[in-house]
Amino acid sequence: MPKVSIIVPTYNVEQYLVECMESIVNQTLKDIEIICVDDGSTDNSGKILDEYATKDSRVKVIHKENGGYGKAMNVGLDNATGEYIGIVEPDDYVALDMYEDLYNVAKENDLDFVKSDFNRFVGKDNTLQLFYNKLDPSNKYYNKVINLQEDQKPFYFIMNTWSGIYKREYLNKYNIRHNETPGASFQDNGFWLQTFWHSTRAYFIDKPYYMNRRDNPNSSVKNKDKVMAFKVEYDYILNLLKRDPVLYDRFIYICQYMKFRNYLFNYNRIDVTYKKYWLKIVANEYKQAYKNNEIKENLFPKQEFDKLCLIAKDYKKYYKNDFGGSSLAENIFSVKNSPKNKKHKIITILGLKLKFKSKKLIAKNRQKELENNVSDLLQQIRNLQKKLDEQKIVTQDLNNKFIKQCNESVRLNQQISQLKDISRENLYANILNQTWLESCWVKHKDFTLTKGAANYTLIYILYKILEDFAPKYILELGLGQTSKLTTQYINYKNSEATLDIVEHSQNWIDAFSQKIMKNKNINIYQKDLITVEINNTVSDKYAPLDDITKNKKYNLIIIDGPFGYDRLYPRTNILDLIDNNLSDNFVIILDDAEREGEENTAKLIFDKLDKNNIKYIKSYQRGLKTQLIIASPDYQYITWI
Missing domain, CATH: 3.40.50.150 (Vaccinia Virus protein VP39)
Known part of the structure; x- marks a missing residue:
């Protein structure tokens, strides 16, 4: 039995796949199996995987019709034979010592799963920018075994399924699998929650091994038209909870909080044409959740709970507050009749509404003069906006460089601390070996x-x-x-x-x-x-x-x-x-x-x-x-x- 099975669910990622596979086949832990599930790719992804399989007996390729991320992951899980299971997205890559280090910790502590911090990145080679992501900002939960039945604080950690490994026996015991829906749309949410709410032996490591790409234009996160994906996933999650009264009583409140947090993320992500429709769904679901006594206010940050209350009470008002009830162009300049009194006209300039009697606007020369003034003003606004956009680019570039330097500083400080510990240990080793001789x-x-x-x-x-x-x-x-x-x-x-x-x-x-x-x-x-x-x-x-x-x-x-x-x-x-x-x-x-x-x-x-x-x-x-x-x-x- 291999120590770790690594599942790579693959669909049309030929430009990233070699970098991903090289990081896996060259792991310092050699006793692994690599299960690549080609989910009906229409590019060269399947061929690339087959080439790796011919060169490395540890690589097993499963070709299947396109059925979505959840189905591909479940096929991989069902075919895995390793003691522990890891997941690598095909547009990401991992540190070469990731699975050796995680496996050793998992075995030493008999863990259900172990997860590490990770890096998000954009670019490559000389343009590579890393952004360090800590699972636990408080630093209180690292490097010790956590019983998630007793302590739910880790449920607030960054959600991901790929920065760790899971005991296969644990996944099978509780039949933990992905929701099988078409596409690659957030099915990791259900898997992540299941692994958390069953675990009594979880472990988190404050070292980044996993490299998560953020510049893949085909990522599901960037698809603004996938409006209902989160609803489908959380319907699946809540149905799972309701089948088990013990789990439901213990975790329904935290799941409703996480659902709302992801619903807000979805609201900010989707195209503007769907936003009002999505808010209506959110409002209806959380009115029902409140009636079912599934909401605990103290689990929500105050600002988020206030948003929840406003959306549930009047989602149209929330939408209006967010977008002002009119288009961007109308907020810059518009002339409309007063809805209450047709004898007046409302002129909006940069969001400022001016009210005039109609007789003052009849004079064409006055109207023309006003329009010319507005035209000049709009041109000045466009010039200022152009300069502002240019400054934003410069500021963002400086900010990215600063973040990169901060991440590098953190990494170097961690390395220095580790090297000091190793140096002291080597000193003791040399002294002890000399002592043995005497x-x-x-x-x-x-x-x-x-x-x-x-x-x-x-x-x-x-x-x-x-x-x-x-x-x-x-x-x-x-x-x-x-x-x-x-x-x-x-x-x-x-x-x-x-x-x-x-x-x-x-x-x-x-x-x-x-x-x-x-x-x-x-x-x-x-x-x-x-x-x-x-x-x-x-x-x-x-x-x-x-x-x-x-x-x-x-x-x-x-x-x-x-x-x-x-x-x-x-x-x-x-x-x-x-x-x-x-x-x-x-x-x-x-x-x-x-x-x-x-x-x-x-x-x-x-x-x-x-x-x-x-x-x-x-x-x-x-x-x-x-x-x-x-x-x-x-x-x-x-x-x-």
């Missing part, structure tokens, strides 16, 4: 020091503490790479020391214990996870450890479990240990201290130590990940690592 008690060096499990920083810090501090009583919360080092310490360095290891998964204990040293002073305990509520948020921790820790005072406590990536207050067993099981001379190591949840737990630790009048010093060590060291003052030198 160590008398580290016999086995088969550590897996990766970003996901442990890293060089953590292992080096732990080694120095074991070497210099020589703890006698050690407690390890979480069985993993650190256990390979602590068990060697007991066997080869300090045979009088004892080591207690706590882990919740018996399967993991059975598998991993084969990789570590055994000793009568080494004990591995299985403890189930229990749910706890801290500051009105749900988290989990090991079941009470009293039977393990009774009458014990630990010199060293290593906190690397249970998993804490999706919790706001993870790994809180340490709080009970501070009360009863902390030696006078102690060191505590908290791994993953850069994450929000661990930061919150660290604050609870500090509060508990302060409450118990326990003096301590603290230090943060950073490589690819961050470790927090908390120690009694006598061991301050340990924080100098």
